[in-house]
Amino acid sequence: MDRIFPGCSNFADYHLINQVGEGTFGEVHKGESKSGEVVALKRLRIEKETEGFPITAIREIKLLKQLQHPNVVSLVDMAVKSYGRTGAASEVYMVFPYMEHDLSGLIDNPSVHMDMGQIKSYSQQLFKGLEYLHRHYILHRDLKCANLLINNRGVLMIADFGLARPYDPNSTSKMTSLVVTRWYRPPELLLGAYHYGSAIDLWGAGCILGEMIKRKALFQGNSDTEQLTTIFSVCGSPNDIDWPEWRDCMTRPETIREFPQHPRQLKETLRPFFEQCRFAPDDLMLDLINQLLVLRPESRLTATGALEHPWFIQPPLPTPPEKIPPIQQDCHEYEVRKAKGEAAAAAAAAAAAAVANEPRGRHPHYHMHPQQQPHYHGGAPPPSRAGHGGQPGIPLPTRPANAPIPVSRGFPSASGSAAASRGGAPANRGYGARPTEHDGAEPGWENRQERDYPLEAPDRRVRPSAGGGGGGGAAGGPYRSADAGREPARRVEHRSRY
Numbered sequence: 303m304d305r306i307f308p309g310c311s312n313f314a315d316y317h318l319i320n321q322v323g324e325g326t327f328g329e330v331h332k333g334e335s336k337s338g339e340v341v342a343l344k345r346l347r348i349e350k351e352t353e354g355f356p357i358t359a360i361r362e363i364k365l366l367k368q369l370q371h372p373n374v375v376s377l378v379d380m381a382v383k384s385y386g387r388t389g390a391a392s393e394v395y396m397v398f399p400y401m402e403h404d405l406s407g408l409i410d411n412p413s414v415h416m417d418m419g420q421i422k423s424y425s426q427q428l429f430k431g432l433e434y435l436h437r438h439y440i441l442h443r444d445l446k447c448a449n450l451l452i453n454n455r456g457v458l459m460i461a462d463f464g465l466a467r468p469y470d471p472n473s474t475s476k477m478t479s480l481v482v483t484r485w486y487r488p489p490e491l492l493l494g495a496y497h498y499g500s501a502i503d504l505w506g507a508g509c510i511l512g513e514m515i516k517r518k519a520l521f522q523g524n525s526d527t528e529q530l531t532t533i534f535s536v537c538g539s540p541n542d543i544d545w546p547e548w549r550d551c552m553t554r555p556e557t558i559r560e561f562p563q564h565p566r567q568l569k570e571t572l573r574p575f576f577e578q579c580r581f582a583p584d585d586l587m588l589d590l591i592n593q594l595l596v597l598r599p600e601s602r603l604t605a606t607g608a609l610e611h612p613w614f615i616q617p618p619l620p621t622p623p624e625k626i627p628p629i630q631q632d633c634h635e636y637e638v639r640k641a642k643g644e645a646a647a648a649a650a651a652a653a654a655a656a657v658a659n660e661p662r663g664r665h666p667h668y669h670m671h672p673q674q675q676p677h678y679h680g681g682a683p684p685p686s687r688a689g690h691g692g693q694p695g696i697p698l699p700t701r702p703a704n705a706p707i708p709v710s711r712g713f714p715s716a717s718g719s720a721a722a723s724r725g726g727a728p729a730n731r732g733y734g735a736r737p738t739e740h741d742g743a744e745p746g747w748e749n750r751q752e753r754d755y756p757l758e759a760p761d762r763r764v765r766p767s768a769g770g771g772g773g774g775g776a777a778g779g780p781y782r783s784a785d786a787g788r789e790p791a792r793r794v795e796h797r798s799r800y
């Protein structure tokens with residue numbers, strides 16, 4: 303007999319249409335309710351039934367239920383599929399209104415051109431959503447293009463509250479600095495600050511505005527140190543005059559303490575990209591980005607400050623959402639990445655087939671001087687090169703023209719270049735990904751606790767999830783250690799996927 307989960311719908315009330323996203327916590331599917339409403343269903347990964355429902359997910363759901371704003375995604379339902387002898391909830395879905403695009407998918411799709419009115423409209427909606435969150439003392443902590451959903455009525459909504467949390471600006475308690483996807487992570491977090499506030503989200507907003515013009519993530523470091531040096535090479539190195547407190551942020555023993563001195567050249571770096579997008583250079587937009595991407599968090603523009611910036615009242619004005627033309631094809635990071643991966647794999651297959659069919663004497667590499675020949679990484683050259691120089695009798699390995707090309711990780715294919723250029727998890731693992739062991743985290747960082755997280759009433763049905771046990775018997779009880787397990791839990795999932 304089916305168990306009833308009060309307050310939740312039965313999963314049978316929905317049917318899944320196709321997958322539109324894959325995040326750290328599970329897949330996102332487009333679906334339809336019995337009443338014909340098109341929705342998105344985000345499946346929560348429950349690794350082991352015996353470990354209970356992840357408290358991290360409960361926190362996300364709790365937050366989302368409290369939020370109500372046109373530019374913040376709304377949770378419309380929870381759908382539960384129960385099976386097994388115990389009748390326990392084995393699959394749990396969060397149900398959201400379906401949004402046809404995310405900003406990452408739009409930017410990554412070369413056939414989508416956003417005009418300046420549209421860019422201004424999305425920016426304005428982003429700041430309105432952020433202003434609402436910050437007015438209610440909520441930090442998002444994972445702003446990036448893939449987490450900004452856009453529908454065909456031109457409405458932008460901030461989504462993915464998996465790392466969000468309430469905060470108290472007057473609190474002196476510590477929070478973890480291992481939040482925000484690296485390419486959007488502000489310098490204070492990269493340095494290791496554990497006292498921070500809403501300014502961390504404004505840095506991400508500045509990166510997003512710049513990305514709408516550059517159509518690539520602005521700062522793409524492969525490690526925290528590289529991320530910092532990339533930022534400093536464009537935004538100027540920190541100094542005691544502009545950011546007197548910058549050394550106080552350095553809490554991690556491995557953080558580099560000295561950086562080469564660079565002047566600030568953010569505007570000069572961004573200006574050429576306007577022309578590439580067929581825009582005239584826009585000094586007011588550059589000024590707004592310049593005021594968001596300020597190293598010192600206290601000097602960064604707030605969401606309210608951004609909304610009052612003259613850019614928004616200079617023509618072209620922000621296009622009203624309902625006047626933004628709908629985009630025929632759904633564009634999510636996942637779909638665009640998949641399409642690009644398929645195209646790259648097809649191109650690689652065609653190239654390999656061409657090489658395989660090439661008459662031996664006309665192989666392009668045969669005519670090259672050895673020093674011109676492509677350099678093969680990783681030791682001995684492949685057998686095909688043994689025959690270079692016209693040595694007879696050593697056969698070239700051939701692949702039948704239609705044979706599938708093995709696709710490895712890191713190859714620009716299904717799990718490759720598109721995601722790497724976008725900073726989206728999970729395919730770009732180690733690039734713009736959420737905090738992982740590649741982020742230069744010190745050993746044992748997973749045992750950190752965010753001591754200021756409000757304690758919740760103990761609920762014996764909820765047990766801390768896997769990674770949270772590290773802080774175990776330490777101060778704070780299971781609910782705090784589960785909170786500390788927030789990022790490690792994701793980290794474990796990342797690991798298991800790769």
Ligand SMILES: Nc1ncnc2c1ncn2[C@@H]1O[C@H](COP(=O)(O)OP(=O)(O)OP(=O)(O)O)[C@@H](O)[C@H]1O
Nearest residue numbers: 323325326327330342398400401404448462634727
């Ligand atoms: N309501 C929605 N409508 C349409 N697509 C959605 C919706 N919600 C999420 N998606 C798609 O699914 C993707 C992943 O969703 P989400 O960010 O909520 O999951 P996540 O597991 O927290 O992801 P990640 O760890 O990659 O940030 C989004 O980037 C978006 O493309």
Ligand SMILES: [Mg+2]
Nearest residue numbers: 325448449462
């Ligand atoms: Mg996400």
